[in-house]
Every structure is written in C-alpha cells, then in structure tokens.
Amino acid sequence: MDRRKIDVVLSTFLIIASVIILTNDSLAEGGADSEMGILFLPRVVAGFIIIFAATIAIQSFMKLSKGAAMEGQEVITTDGFSGIFIYVGIFVAYWLAVPHLGFMVTTPFVMLGVAYLLGGRNWLPIILMSAITPVLIYYGSREYLRVYLPTWTL
Structure with missing residues (x-):
C-alpha cells in the first residue's frame, strides 16, 4: 500500500470534518458551559x-506529484495482524x-508502550513527553x- 495516497485521503477527510466542527454552531446541546463557550475545546482541536x-497532506501530495520513489517508511506492509x-x-x-489506577499513573x-510499538527509540524525548503530556492534559481539563x-482509587 502507498502511504502517500492514504495520507492525502485521510487528511482531506479530517480537514472536511474539522471545517464542519468550526462552522456549525448546533453541534452541542446542553453540557457544561464555561467562560470560553461549550464548543471552545472542539474548535481548538479542529484548528490543530x-x-x-494539511501539513501531512501537502507533503504527501508534493511527493506524489513529483513521482518521487517511495522510501521504506512510506510502504505499508499488510502481512500479519499482531501489531493490531x-x-x-x-x-x-x-x-x-484507568478507573483504579487513575489517569496520571496509567x-x-x-504512551511509552505505543511509542515503542511505533518504533520510537529516542528514549529521552519519549519519556519526557510521556510524563509531561498527561500532566498538562489533567491540569487543563x-x-x-x-x-x-x-x-x-486503590
């Protein structure tokens, strides 16, 4: 499978869905309204x-249009389902x-397990991101x- 084509198609789908989130005011009914509005977080996430x-799609589209040869990471092997x-x-x-050990512990x-499965081997940034990201998410939420x-809860 050609990862470039998949990147362009999925990125297009994500951009269309995000534009719908950004432009449609009737997506949320009820909920806990804050000072920033009920759709603040979904709209920030949609913007990101x-x-x-767009960054992924543009890079993949540029390589597709130039007809550049595929690199090793751009070919998706479909043999075996063990990773899934x-x-x-x-x-x-x-x-x-999570209900027993909590968000901050688990x-x-x-994040470390998924990074390892994805082939991450630069451990210092992986460990730092795995420690900092949950703290920021917990505090922000x-x-x-x-x-x-x-x-x-134990």
Missing part, C-alpha cells in the same frame, strides 16, 4: 487538526486500569474545562 492534516492485536490489548488494559505507560479525570 486542520493544521497538522497488541494495540487493542494495550487500550483494553488502559480502559480497565497514561504515561500507555480540570482547570479550564471542569472535567475531572479519574484518580487513584
């Missing part, structure tokens, strides 16, 4: 999705562990969105 998806089963296993374990381990993520 547009930026990142491992991802599903990690997320099922995460889903079961999320760094899941509690302080700005008033969403309380699960904490340690």
Whole structure:
C-alpha cells in the first residue's frame, strides 16, 4: 500500500470534518458551559487538526506529484495482524486500569508502550513527553474545562 495516497485521503477527510466542527454552531446541546463557550475545546482541536492534516497532506501530495520513489517508511506492509492485536490489548488494559489506577499513573505507560510499538527509540524525548503530556492534559481539563479525570482509587 502507498502511504502517500492514504495520507492525502485521510487528511482531506479530517480537514472536511474539522471545517464542519468550526462552522456549525448546533453541534452541542446542553453540557457544561464555561467562560470560553461549550464548543471552545472542539474548535481548538479542529484548528490543530486542520493544521497538522494539511501539513501531512501537502507533503504527501508534493511527493506524489513529483513521482518521487517511495522510501521504506512510506510502504505499508499488510502481512500479519499482531501489531493490531497488541494495540487493542494495550487500550483494553488502559480502559480497565484507568478507573483504579487513575489517569496520571496509567497514561504515561500507555504512551511509552505505543511509542515503542511505533518504533520510537529516542528514549529521552519519549519519556519526557510521556510524563509531561498527561500532566498538562489533567491540569487543563480540570482547570479550564471542569472535567475531572479519574484518580487513584486503590
């Protein structure tokens, strides 16, 4: 499979969905309204999705239009499903562990596991991101969105 074509198609789909989120005011009914509005977070996320998806799509489209030879990471091998089963296993374990161990304890381990499966080998940035990202998400969701993520119950 050619990853470039998949990148262009998925990025186009994500950009269209994000534009719908940005332009449609009737997507949310009820919910906990904050000072920033009920659709503040979805719109911020949609904006980031547009930026990142456009970056990926433009790079892939440029390589497709030039007819550049595919590099090793641009070919998706479809033999075997072991990686998919491992991802599903990690997320099922995460889903079961979060209510008991809490978001702050389980999320760094899941991030490390997924980074390892994706082939990450530069451990210092991976460990730093796995530690910093859950803290930022936990604090941001509690302080700005008033969403309380699960904490340690044992």
